Amino acid sequence: MKRLIIFGIVMALLLIIAATLATSISGEVIKSTTKETILFGDDFEGYDVGTFPSSGGWELWFNGAGNEYQIIMDNVSASPTKSLQLLGLDGWAAFAAKRFTTNALKIGFQVNVRVNETRGGVHDNARVSFTRWISPCISREYAPVVFEDDGTIGSNGRILQSYIPGKWYKVTFILDRPSDTYCVWIDDVLCGENLNLTTTSLPETEHPSYEIEAFSVSQCYNHIMVYFDDVKVFTVPTLRIESIARTPMAPNYDEDVVVSATFTGDVEVDQAFLSYTYDLTWYNVSMSKADSMSNATIPSQPYGTLVQYKIYANDTNGNWVVSSIYSYSVSDLIPPEIVEVKWTPEEPTQNDTVKVAANISEPVDASGVSKILFSFKDCFGQWWNTTMTYNDASDLWNVIISQQPHNTTVQFYIIAYDNAGNTAVGEYYFYTILPEFSFSAVLLLALASITLTIMITKKARLPNKSCL
Ligand SMILES: [Ca+2]
Numbered sequence: 444m445k446r447l448i449i450f451g452i453v454m455a456l457l458l459i460i461a462a463t464l465a466t467s468i469s470g471e472v473i474k475s476t477t478k479e480t481i482l483f484g485d486d487f488e489g490y491d492v493g494t495f496p497s498s499g500g501w502e503l504w505f506n507g508a509g510n511e512y513q514i515i516m517d518n519v520s521a522s523p524t525k526s527l528q529l530l531g532l533d534g535w536a537a538f539a540a541k542r543f544t545t546n547a548l549k550i551g552f553q554v555n556v557r558v559n560e561t562r563g564g565v566h567d568n569a570r571v572s573f574t575r576w577i578s579p580c581i582s583r584e585y586a587p588v589v590f591e592d593d594g595t596i597g598s599n600g601r602i603l604q605s606y607i608p609g610k611w612y613k614v615t616f617i618l619d620r621p622s623d624t625y626c627v628w629i630d631d632v633l634c635g636e637n638l639n640l641t642t643t644s645l646p647e648t649e650h651p652s653y654e655i656e657a658f659s660v661s662q663c664y665n666h667i668m669v670y671f672d673d674v675k676v677f678t679v680p681t682l683r684i685e686s687i688a689r690t691p692m693a694p695n696y697d698e699d700v701v702v703s704a705t706f707t708g709d710v711e712v713d714q715a716f717l718s719y720t721y722d723l724t725w726y727n728v729s730m731s732k733a734d735s736m737s738n739a740t741i742p743s744q745p746y747g748t749l750v751q752y753k754i755y756a757n758d759t760n761g762n763w764v765v766s767s768i769y770s771y772s773v774s775d776l777i778p779p780e781i782v783e784v785k786w787t788p789e790e791p792t793q794n795d796t797v798k799v800a801a802n803i804s805e806p807v808d809a810s811g812v813s814k815i816l817f818s819f820k821d822c823f824g825q826w827w828n829t830t831m832t833y834n835d836a837s838d839l840w841n842v843i844i845s846q847q848p849h850n851t852t853v854q855f856y857i858i859a860y861d862n863a864g865n866t867a868v869g870e871y872y873f874y875t876i877l878p879e880f881s882f883s884a885v886l887l888l889a890l891a892s893i894t895l896t897i898m899i900t901k902k903a904r905l906p907n908k909s910c911l
């Protein structure tokens with residue numbers, strides 16, 4: 444029995460390792476636990492009941508129903524015994540904030556929130572957000588997560604989920620400052636992903652997130668008891684993939700593609716990979732660093748192949764980041780090659796048709812020959828166009844030129860097209876039609892020749908009288 448248990452444990456471990464390796468090899472988005480750096484945390488256990496937690500650096504920016512209500516309580520808590528209570532008024536919030544400073548690109552908070560009751564009013568019951576002080580009566584909140592009086596939790600006009608009075612909810616909020624987008628989790632469930640950051644001050648676009656100076660919890664304006672506990676404000680060391688480029692931009696079928704990128708952010712890159720696919724499989728290549736760039740190569744692919752690629756990397760904290768997916772379609776920018784053009788017979792007469800055969804070449808990965816145009820000038824000086832026919836057996840393109848009268852000079856040339864629209868114009872060729880002798884003409888010519896020979900011979904045998 445013991446052996447069986449050990450065997451089971453070993454098998455389970457092997458399966459986990461195999462699953463991990465499979466994830467790595469696939470090149471798909473790899474999620475790992477985000478390691479954060481905590482700027483401050485507070486469970487409100489270190490304060491006296493009935494006091495405001497000023498000693499912990501909290502500030503009561505607006506005092507709602509009165510200072511006496513904005514206090515530490517020990518009859519309600521998420522953990523273990525105490526929490527911060529806030530109570531607002533209609534038109535005047537109870538608003539507690541704690542300042543912090545960071546230049547981190549990605550910042551977040553987490554807080555437990557409990558609303559005592561809902562009444563269906565128009566104001567909200569509890570808010571948690573990053574904040575900036577504006578004036579003694581105004582703060583600017585950055586996309587606050589709001590517990591509405593209708594029993595919903597929302598942010599930026601979007602309902603994330605509903606909530607029940609008297610129950611604790613853990614809100615996690617992570618803001619990406621360069622893109623001004625954020626994500627929200629309620630009880631560790633992602634409810635809002637990459638939402639655009641807005642603020643409660645107008646115009647929204649004029650308040651960059653680097654102006655954030657505090658984290659705040661508030662109750663405005665329903666005069667309903669709300670509680671906050673287990674606050675945590677943190678930064679997420681962030682690696683960024685930037686300046687993604689490829690060379691060449693429009694790769695030919697015979698060209699490798701070098702993909703390059705730079706890695707920036709507030710943490711060092713540990714490993715970087717180029718992941719690409721031209722079928723259903725993603726292939727991963729380690730990127731190598733050259734100066735400020737990291738490069739990796741996608742091997743040349745046949746014409747028309749759609750290649751998709753992305754870059755992913757992890758930082759020295761083990762956090763992974765993945766780029767968007769980019770793509771290109773492999774080009775063919777090279778015309779077909781006209782290797783050889785021949786015709787038979789080479790010296791045709793007016794009784795011959797002439798067969799022209801052309802050897803046209805395209806590399807294996809190129810787009811291929813689409814058609815061959817044959818253009819020739821006949822006995823009337825008229826140019827004609829036709830297409831040549833491909834012959835599988837000979838791997839040649841053929842056309843037949845009809846019989847032409849004696850003395851005609853036939854001219855022709857060909858234009859080769861490939862499937863990518865490239866054209867190659869060949870040189871001009873020409874031949875002249877020779878006269879064809881009939882059998883009787885040849886016979887007469889032969890007789891005449893024989894007669895002439897005899898006459899010359901006889902004349903040669905006569906005595907030279909002058910020599911007698
Ligand atoms: Ca507590």
Ligand SMILES: [Ca+2]
Nearest residue numbers: 777778809861
């Ligand atoms: Ca081509």
